[in-house]
Amino acid sequence: MALRMKGVSYEYIEQDVLDKGELLLKYNPVHKKVPVLIHNGVPLCESQIIVQYIDEVWAGANGASILPADPYERATARFWAAYVDDKLFPAWLGILKATSQDERTEKVNKTLAVVAQLELALAQCSNGKAFFAGDSVGFLDLVVGCNLFWFEALRRMFGVVFVEEGKTPLLAAWAERFGESGAARDVVPDADRAVEFAKKLMARRGSAPAAN
Numbered sequence: 001m002a003l004r005m006k007g008v009s010y011e012y013i014e015q016d017v018l019d020k021g022e023l024l025l026k027y028n029p030v031h032k033k034v035p036v037l038i039h040n041g042v043p044l045c046e047s048q049i050i051v052q053y054i055d056e057v058w059a060g061a062n063g064a065s066i067l068p069a070d071p072y073e074r075a076t077a078r079f080w081a082a083y084v085d086d087k088l089f090p091a092w093l094g095i096l097k098a099t100s101q102d103e104r105t106e107k108v109n110k111t112l113a114v115v116a117q118l119e120l121a122l123a124q125c126s127n128g129k130a131f132f133a134g135d136s137v138g139f140l141d142l143v144v145g146c147n148l149f150w151f152e153a154l155r156r157m158f159g160v161v162f163v164e165e166g167k168t169p170l171l172a173a174w175a176e177r178f179g180e181s182g183a184a185r186d187v188v189p190d191a192d193r194a195v196e197f198a199k200k201l202m203a204r205r206g207s208a209p210a211a212n
């Protein structure tokens, strides 16, 4: 999404993380995780670091700046981005990794609590505008937005809804706008593929079967 925002062309190489290939092990030997950006033959790892790198390297490119220019706004965006990585990602991933229904319910409730907090963050950051970053997509939009197709996959698998007009009206309207934005449109993976992968992950881990 960041490369699209900057108008930079790239080659996308898909990696099955349940069957890690040579390229991934070579370029991310520390964490052995995707994504990895290879630029000028050298690897960059960790999503948020990659996005910030792209913003700095292509600072003069046709796309607008991804991180806010104002130091306080930039720090605030980084604060919430760290919150997403620390709290949101493990909470919903825990739903897939759960080995009992009780554990799964606990992770669903945790995810709901984090999403409720993000509703408040959106109100604070957007200041009534369309996106976390204001009038257009920015860093925090990408960081939160890349979880949305997983939310859809979890809805299809377990019937759980994390972002909806009744409970999180701001996030619900934002999610619509984000999905239609030039950054996300045509790039975000299909939720069907996320479901397919999640089922493989659960089978591998022997997690409890899907139930509403």
Ligand SMILES: N[C@@H](CCC(=O)N[C@@H](CS)C(=O)NCC(=O)O)C(=O)O
Binding pocket: 017, 032, 033, 034, 035, 045, 046, 047, 048, 085
């Ligand atoms: N903090 C990392 C997390 C990356 C991550 O968890 N990647 C997953 C796929 S979304 C992965 O590669 N998992 C393979 C594994 O855990 O072995 C980032 O933001 O890049």
